[in-house]
Each structure stands twice: as C-alpha cells, then as structure tokens.
Amino acid sequence: MSADEHDRLTAVYGPLTDAVRELIDATIRTEADEDTIRQARTAIQTATDALRGRVRDESQVVRYAVDGRPVVWSNAVIGLRNPIAPPLTIQHDSDRTRCWSEFTLNAAYEGPPGLVHGGVCALILDHVLGEAASEGLTKPLFTGTITVRYVRGTPLGRLRAEAAVERTEGFKTFVSGHLSDAEGITAEAEGIFIQPAWARETG
C-alpha cells in the first residue's frame, strides 16, 4: 500500500470509526427517553444498512505499508477501522525491541465503577508485549503464555503501556511490560512468545 493510498483510506475510514466510538460512549451513558432511544436506533440501523450495501466476506484484510509493516485495520486493539479498539498507536524504538503507547480508555472499557476492567488491562498488555516480541508485527510469533499481576486498580482516563524484549532462547522470546497512570504502575506483565514451526524452517 502506497503512502498516498494509506492517507486516502485513513481519511475515509478514520472519521467513520471515530463516529462509532462516540456513539458507543453515548449508548452506555444515555438517559434519554424511550422515544429518543427508538429514533436513535432507527438512525443507527439506517447507517448499518447503508454500510452493508457492499461488504467483504473476510473479517480481516492485512495489507502492508510502504515501510513493510502490516496495516491491520480490523485489529481489536490497534485497528483504525475497528470501533472497539481505543485504538492504540504503538511507538517503537529504533531496534524495535521496545515499544510504548499512550492512550485514553473511556466508559466502554470499564469493569468496577471508575476502573478499567482487569481483562482489558490484560488485553492491552498482551498486545503491547506481542508488538515488542514481534518487532512491530513484522516477525511471525504467537503468544505461548502471558502472566498479568495487578498492582492496584487502573483508573479510566489517560494511560500508558510499554513493553521490552528481555531475552530470546531458541524459538522463545521473553518479554515484560507494564501499564501505568500518572501515579505509576498499575499492572505488570510477562509473556513468552513462540516462533511457529513453519517459520523456523525458513528463517
């Protein structure tokens, strides 16, 4: 995918997906009367029908950007086209063994009142550790094991996640990382990522 095509598609799909993210937040927090809710539902169904006028069968289509990195627009954590993704924008250091992201989690990611769902912390840590292990999703790897230790409740709002490769032993890559708010670390994670058998033969 050329840089121009990437920019064009970002301009088409980015605002659509952001509009759905706003709608998700409004849906959770609305106290509108029943008539208003019915009318909103009709408007939503109209939008859904229009978008379904032409759809692809495959859920995910992975394309590659000019720099060789995959553009995974449907991904549940980083997908530009996936409204359930916050989405995270992952930053990588120059040798791609360390990465981080700063992002905001709103009501859609809640577990206990005011706090991020513990499983959402695990979702984000799993993704960020995987990005570090796979050098920005450029190496084929799958998660073997991930352990998340919860230090304290993670508040909704502005957060940061980061991860770094600790070491590689044969087909296994050991990665650690954490989630933090302005006060410090809220959850820590360790993961073991494994190179699939088919990739060992060629690489």
Added chain:
Amino acid sequence: MSADEHDRLTAVYGPLTDAVRELIDATIRTEADEDTIRQARTAIQTATDALRGRVRDESQVVRYAVDGRPVVWSNAVIGLRNPIAPPLTIQHDSDRTRCWSEFTLNAAYEGPPGLVHGGVCALILDHVLGEAASEGLTKPLFTGTITVRYVRGTPLGRLRAEAAVERTEGFKTFVSGHLSDAEGITAEAEGIFIQPAWARETG
C-alpha cells in the same frame, strides 16, 4: 431493582445496544463508496447527539437485581448497555463456585486473520475466572494475578468459557478455567483473586 423494572429497561436498552453492535460489524467490513460512508457518518452523529441530550456523569451505575446480584450494565464483557461487550451471559451452578458461558465472537474481536485476538481471550478468561471467584460478583474480590496459556489459535465464531474455584487459602481464592471451540480447549487460565483489606474486617 424489581424484576419488572429490569425487564422494562432491558427492553429499552437491549435493542439499542444490539443495533450498535451490528453497526460495529458493518463499520469493520464495509466496502461502500465514500459518499455512502459520509452519509452513514452523518446518521451516526445524529444518533449520538440525540442520545447525548441527557447523559449521566458516572460511567458505571451498579444496581442490584431482586436476587441480590449486581446488574453491571456498562461492563466491558457482560454489559447489556455496552456495545463492545459481546455480551457474555454467565451461568452459575447452584453453589456458585463454577460458571460458564457460550457466546459468539465476530470480526470486532479479531487479532490474526480469522482468529480471536489473544488479548481478547485473556479479557474473557479474566472475567469468567473473576465470576467464579466472587460467586457471581456477589463477593468483593480483586484479581491478584492471572496466567493465560495459549494452546492454539482460537477461531472467531461460537465459543465457550468456563471456570471453577480450585481452593481458598486465607484471603486468596485460586481459580482455573479455559476457553474452547467445538474441537476442544484453545486457551487455559489460572488466577489468584484477593479479598480487599476493607472486606476482611467486616466479613
């Protein structure tokens, strides 16, 4: 909350949230032209504005059903009012130390093409283990540690999650569980859940 009030609110909010879930799927998979996408975005913004005519400040409001179990409608995994929740309906056995859920994950939960995002597996396992540990969210507990071991890729589609309390030692409850498709287990989890200090004094 009386059973009648619960039914009334379910009838108001359930179809709205389901309509947003359909829209999320359509947003990910659409290949509509730019004009159609612009029109859909306008319809979505109209719905969002209407719903935001009256909203509550708090993200989550926990109320209690007639059976004393919390109704957590904004929850990211089980929330009736949260469009990013699949949502899971959790079944508990009679002594509430074992629970399970059968559910469908569509394109919104994807990681690698055709497969559930590994972090989404962790999200769901964290929730189901927590339900078992807390006897259906009736006991105050927070997650101390959770470990997820990925056996193989979890395909999008129909899935089952289950969890059971293994043992309790002082303030710690040890729980295990797994995620499976029709072919068997795809991911296993173990968790340690901890009773908060304030709850120890009272009970």
